[in-house]
Amino acid sequence: MAEYREPLIPMLGVVTAIRTDTPDVKTFTVTGLDGKKPFVHIPGQCAMLSIPGVGEALFSITSSPTKEDALEFSIKKCGCVTDWLHAMEPGQQITIRGPYGSGFPVDTDFRGKDLVFVAGGIGLAPLHSVINYVRANRANYGKVDIVYGSRSMQDLVDFDEILNEWSKEEGITVHLTIDREQPEWKGHVGFVPNYVKELGFDTSRTVVMCGPPIMIKFTLAGLMELGFDKSNIYTTLEMKMKCALGKCGRCNIGTKYICKDGPVFRLDQLDELPDEY
Amino acid sequence: MQEVKQKAIELLQSGKVQRVLGWKTGEFFYDLTPAVFETVEEIKKDFVFSPFCGANLSKYLIAESRKEGKIAAFLKPCDSYSFVQLLKEHRIVRENVHVVGVQCNGMCDIEAIKAQGVKGVTAVRQEGETLVCETLYGEKSVPYAAALSERCKTCKSKKIVLFDELLGENGEDDPDCGRFDLVSKLEAMTAEERFAFWQQELSRCIRCNACRNVCPACSCEKCVFDNDTLGTANKAAANSFEEQNFHIIRAFHVAGRCTDCGECSRVCPQHIPLHLLNRKFIKDTNELYGEYQAGADLETRPPLVDFTQDDCEPSVVYTRGGNGK
C-alpha cells in the first residue's frame, strides 16, 4: 500500500518528449521526476495535468498500459491549458494526478471478442491506448477492425504508427477515411458514419467509439440500422471537471459521475441517463 | 388587490396580450414568485397581488419582450423606473410590452416581521395599521410600518413614470423621503469609523451574486466577475480586498443607471445594506453634477456619459463632506 496522498495534491512530472502529430495535435510523453512511469492505468482512464498558474484539465491517456516507461497524451489545442501545453518545450515540469475513471473493460467484456474501433479526429486518443493493449495481448482477442477518419490527411493522428505498425499486423484491418478529396490521398473519402455503414460489420462484434458528438450520433444511428445491440457499443463522454474524484459535482449526469463512473459508458447505460452531455 | 387580478384576466381574454407577467402564490402568504401566465385558468388559480409582491419585474422583460407576442407587465412605481431605464438602454422591446401601472403602499418583508420577534408565521391579515399574524405559537400583532421592507421606509416616489394603463391613482415624488440620511450619517463619520462599518458589513458577503443577478441595471450578457479570460473572475471572496473589490465595482458599474429600486438589499441573504453604496453614487452625482434620477425619463443624459467643461476636479473629494481625517 502506497503512502497516503491527498487526492487533490498532484505529483510532479516531466514532459520528456513532444511529437507534433497534426497541425493542432501534439503527443506529450510524461514521466515522473524519477524518470519512471508516474502510475499504472487501464486503457480509457484519464489523468489531470496542470501547469500551475494556467489551469488543470483532464486528458485521456493515449499510451497503452503495456508501455512501461512513460505515459503519453495526445492533446488537441483548443483552450487555455492546451494552448500552453502546445507552446512548451521538452523538459518542462508539469503536475499530474490520476489515474481517473473506469476505463474500458479490456480484461473482461472485451476478451475473446471481435472488436471494431471507430474514431474521429482526436477521438483516437483514448482508443489508441486500447488498440495497443489489444495488440500486446493479441491472443486474448479476435479480429480487429479500425475505422478512423479525420478532416484531412494531415489531421490523422498517429498516421505513421497506423501505417507502419497497425496496418501490417495480422488480424488487424485499418480503414482510413478523410472528409474531403486530396490529391495525394488514395484511400477512402467520406464521413466516418457512412463509411461504417458501407463496411457493414457483423452485429456480433463489440464496437468501441470515440469522436466528436456529431460523429457519434450518426455512427450510432448507422449501427442501429445494421442491427447492433446497444450493450455491445462503448463510447466515452466528456464534461468539465475540477476534482476528478466524484466530489466537486460538475460532471454529474443523472446518478453517474463522468470522472468516476465514466468516461467509458456502454450505450445501454447511457440510455438510462438524462441526455445532458 | 382583486382589481389587479381582474385586469390580468381581462387583458388575456381580450386578446390584447398573449402573456401576463405577475406574481404567483407560494406555500405561504409571503413567498410569491415572479411568473408568466399564459391562460386565464392559471391566473385564476395562482395570480396574486399583495403587500408581499416585492420582486421587481422589469428585468424579466429583457428576455420576455424579445419573445413572440405581447406581454402585459404589472409594474409598481419602483419597477417603472427600472423599466424606463432599461428602455433607455434599449434592452426592452417596447412594442411587445403592455405596462399596467399598479400603485403600492410599501411592500412588506417577512424578515422584517420576524425581526419583530414573531416566529412561525403562517398567515397574516391587515387590520388598519396593524398586521395580525397567525403563527404556530398563536396570534401576534405587528404594526404595518414595522413590517415594511427597509427600502419602502424611505420611498422616493409613488409615481409610475410610464404606463399604458393605470390601476388606481398615480402618486408623486417625495423629495423629503430621507433616503440619503444614512449616507450622510456615514459621511459624517471618521474614515476609521466608516472603514470599520463597511468591513463589518462586507465581511458577511458570501458572493452568492444575488445582488448582481437581481439588479435591473446589471444586465450585461457576461459579467466581468465571471470572465475567466480577463483574469477578473472571482467566485469566492478570499479576503476583505475581494469583498471590497466586488462591491465597489458592482456599485460603480450601475452608477448613474441605478434607479434605487432597492432589490440588491432586499435579496441579500446576509442583509448587507448594499443600497447605501448605490445611494452614495446617486447622492454624489446629484450634488456634483445636478439632480438626476435614473429611469425618470427617456431623454436626460445619465451623469457618467455626460460632462461639462467646468465640472469639479476629483480633488474635490479631499475637502468634501465628513471630517474625513
Next chain:
Amino acid sequence: MKKLPITELDSFLKSLNMPVYLPSDDPSGQAKFTRWAEGVQLTQQLNTVRSAKDLFFPQMENLVDFKVQDQKIEIIEHRNVSENFVIFGVRACDAAAFEILDRVFLSDPVDGYYKERRDHALIVTMACSAPEETCFCTAFGIDAADPKGDVTAWKTEDSFFFRANTGKGEKLIAGLADGDESAVQAQQAQTREILSKLPNGKLDLTGFDGAHMMEKFNDSRWKELSEACLGCGTCTFVCPTCQCYDVREFNTGDTIQRFRCWDSCMYSDFTKMSAGQPRPTQLERFRQRFMHKLVYFPDNNDGVYGCVGCGRCLQKCPIHMNIVKVAKTIGGEGNG
C-alpha cells in the same frame, strides 16, 4: 443526563480548554458560528444564516501552493493539522447534514482536508424548542427535539441539559452534575406538538428515487418552476448539504495558490467547457440542483435525500422558489 445552569455556560466552555464554535449574533443581528471567547453569547435565534458546514467545508481554503521557475515547479504543501474543537449548539438539521457531507467527502477517495477537521470535531447538538414555519426536517425523519451528535443538549428556561451519545461526548460532559430528565421530556413533548403542525412537515417525497429518474427529469413543469430563477447561488451557499466546489488558482506574484471554493450548479459557468455547454439554460441548471438532491443522491446513497429540511432556502431565495415547491409540483400526490 447532566445539568448546567445557563449562567454557568461561560465557565463550562472555558473549562473545555479547546476552541468552541457556537451560534452567536453578529452586530447586524444575524446568527453565525463564532469562535467563543469571554463575552460571546449564544444566540436566541433558531438557526444561523450560513449553515454549520462552513466549519468542515469552508467557503474557501488553500489546497496547495506552487512555485514555478523556468521549467521547474515546486509543490509546497502546507497542511494545517487541526486541533480538537467543539461545535456547540448545532441544530438537528445541520447535524444530519454532516452525515450527508460525510457520504461525499469521506467516501473513497477520502478528502483529507475535510476528514482532518471532521475527526477533530466534537459536536454538541441543541434541540429545537421553537421551530419556524419554514422548517420541514420531519419530512426526512429528523427529530428536532432529540438531535444526534456526540452530545445532545436541551435549553430550558434556566438550565442546559446534556446527554452524551458517544464516548467522546461522555468525556466532554463528565464533570457536570446530574440532572433530572423531566424538564427535557416536557420540552420535547411541546416541541413535537409544534413539529407535528409544521406546514411542510409531511412533505411527500414518494416517487423521488432512481426508478423514476427519467420521468422526473423529463417532467414538463421544470420550465415553469425555473422561469423566475435568477441563477444566483443563494440557495446553494446557505444550504447545509450543498457540496459542489471549484478549484481555482491565484497568482500572488510569488507563488501560485491553488484553492477550492464553493461553487453553485446554478451558475452558468459551472459546466461550461471550451467544447460547449451541456446545460445551456437556467432550466437545466435549476433541474440539476433539485434532481441531484431528490433523485441522484438518494439513488447513490441508500435512499438518503440530499436535503435536511432546514428551510434556509425557503427563507433566503430572492424569488422564493425552493425545494418544497419543486417537490410538491413534480412530486407525489400525498402533498395535496
Next chain:
Amino acid sequence: MQVNGEFKPKIVAFCCNWCSYAGADLAGNNRLNYPAEVKIIRIPCSCRLNPMFILRAFQRGADGVILCGCHPGDCHYTTGNYYARRRMTLLFSMLDYLGIERERTRVEWVSAAEGAKFAATMNDFVQTVTKLGENRRLEDLRCKK
C-alpha cells in the same frame, strides 16, 4: 515596502500616452528628480483607466495610485478626460466612503510640456503617501511577501 527600516511607498502612475507620458519623458530629459518608487503605466487616454485597474494596483501592493492625463480641453480624443474626471471623482469619493484614505488616490493633469510639473507632482504625491504609511485598508495579504 520597508527599506532599511524606512517606509518606501509603491506608487503606480497611470499616464496618458499623449500628454503625461511625454511629460514624464520631458522630466527625464531635463534631469528632474522624482522618486524611483513611482512606476509608470502608460494608457492610451486617461479615460481608459478602468476603476478595476486602480483596485488591482492596490491589491498588488501599491500604496498610492495617481492618474495623469491631458488638461481638460486638450484630450487627444477631444473628450476622454472629461469622462475620466467624472468617473474618478465618483470612484475616489466611494473609496473615501468605504474609509480608505482619500489621499492615496489622485488625478493630476500634466501636459507634454510640463516636465517640471510631473516631477513636482510625483514628489508631492510620494511625500503624501509616505506620510500615510502602508496601504492597509485595501490590501490583499496574499500578495504581500
